[in-house]
Amino acid sequence: MPPVRALALLLLLAAPLRAGVLEEEVESFANAMHALSGRLAARDLSGAAAWFGDELMGTLPEEEFPALQRVAPGILEGHAMPGLLDVAIPRARFLERLGVFLALLPVTEEVRIKVPAAGTRKDGSLEGTLKLTLVGRDAAGRRAWLKTSPPFRAVREAGGGWRLVAWGPSPLEAMAAERDFFTERAAKAGLYDTDPPVVEHPTLGLAAYGAAAGDFDGDGRIDLACCGTRGTRLYRNLGGGRFEDYAAAAGLASIVATAPLFLDFDNDGDSDLFFSANGKQRLFENRLVPEGAPRFVDVTARAGVGIASVAFSVAAGDVDGNGFPDLYVACYNLMGPILPDRWDAAANGLPNLLFMNQGDGTFREEASARGVADARWSYAAQFCDLDGDGDLDLYVANDFGGGCRLYLNTGGTFRDAAAERGAADSGHAMGVCFSDYDNDGLLDLHVSRMSSTAGRRILARYAAGPLPFQKRLEAQASGNGLFRNLGEGRFAEASATAGPFPGGWAWGGGFVDFDNDGFEDLHVPNGFLSGSSLEDT
Helix, strand or coil: CCHHHHHHHHHHHHCCHHHHHHHHHHHHHHHHHHHHHHHHHCCCHHHHHHHEEEEEEECCCCCCCCCCEEEECCCEEEEEECCCCCEEEEHHHHHHHHHHHHCCCCEEEEEEEEEEEEEECCCCCEEEEEEEEEEEECCCCCEEEEEECCEEEEEECCCCCEEEEEECCCCEEEEEECCCCCCCCHHHHCCCCCCCCHHHCHHHCCCCCCEEEECCCCCCCCEEEEEECCEEEEEEEEECCEEEECHHHHCCCCCCCCEEEEECCCCCCCCEEEEECEEECEEEEECHHHHCCCCEEECHHHHCCCCEEEEEEEEEECCCCCCCCEEEEEECCCECCECCCCCCCCCCCCCCEEEEECCCCCEEECCCCCCCCCCCCEEEEEEECCCCCCCCEEEEEECCCCCCEEEEECCCCEEECCCCCCCCCCCCCCEEEEECCCCCCCCEEEEECEECHHHHHHHHCCCCCCCCCHHHHHHHHECCEEEEEEECCEEEECHHHHCCCCCCEECCCEEECCCCCCCCEEECCECCCCCCCHHHC
């Protein structure tokens, strides 16, 4: 269920009837704005006219794309210019100015209108604030972003449609990149591939597919393993920015799994591959050592890791200090046939797995015995020495508000200290990574989670009389979480002050200093299954 609808459903079930009726009106209007976004993205102003009154109180900036002031030297330039005073103008005039506004970006990649706040007037009309965002390229070819948040008023027609009758003045925020940092090169590099839409494979259910980087052929270049519905791709780095798919030669092309992980589980000096899966987990030994050429042999049965589950990712780390990497597998559940027992604190997922490396090529599953058999619909986990005592602790990202877990290693067993250490994230967590974003020498924490404009809009109505689980719901709608390490493994959330980080339906991602300025930046992929309409995103 998409985040807007899932959170809206939860809130409407808990809300008084009047609030529920109001949100149905606002959601209807928000859907109309989604449809208008599509018209504007297509530059179809005649079609867009249906969403505006014959005459409206409205304004748009009258000047062309301004000379931008530098925001971050060498990276972004920005500008804020005021809107005009409200004047009543005919629809045709407003649409003309709207066309000029859209033309500020001759190449448009996205036009999106959201409704962050709305309420009803005595006359039955809606009023509130819109958020209009344009992404594309300006006349100079620079990648640019335009944002404005005008106040609005809208009326519903007899046929159920909506018309905007007021579009108030609002500052325009503009940014443009001085240069492109990234260029799409997948096809030229030999990495481009397509996967059939998941909706065309109903037997697979809800699944995530990941990738891993490692040098499997020992030539000093980073190779890639990628999972998908049609099998695994193993991209061998040929140098010079070129790759070839080596999966068939390596014996991995037919492996359907959710996420790969390169690791040297037998300490023989080459990179083996573990696959988390919806089904049995799989382990493949790389025969580069001793054969001299990369070839992967299925050792799942011999290693004892072939436990069936709905697993979405895996992390490796030496839990007990015996010199061999152990494996922690984050497990979910069969979404659809099984639903979370609570949408704000689910705990009926499948238990996570901890495979302890015995040093002889075999593993023992010991998650329960070591205190980490989490069953809160886990998506991802990472090992990290968070308290500086020399052993590896574990952070687990959980979905549906079940609360993320910070497991401190206490001599090979773990105890959950997320709450006492200030890291008990309770959103829809789907990814976790560590890095020192403020350069104070301590590893900070980033959690990928969902953000929902509709969810924040609904929750704002309860500010005076909050719901019993208001804070958990706010976390589920607020976007990605950033936690600053205060020392000794204690954290304070810095999402609002350093961000915020609205990322839609965010997944993995992580820290990376993409501009080489010595500070860690964040990249977060996002998205989910959608239909042909923005309503379904």
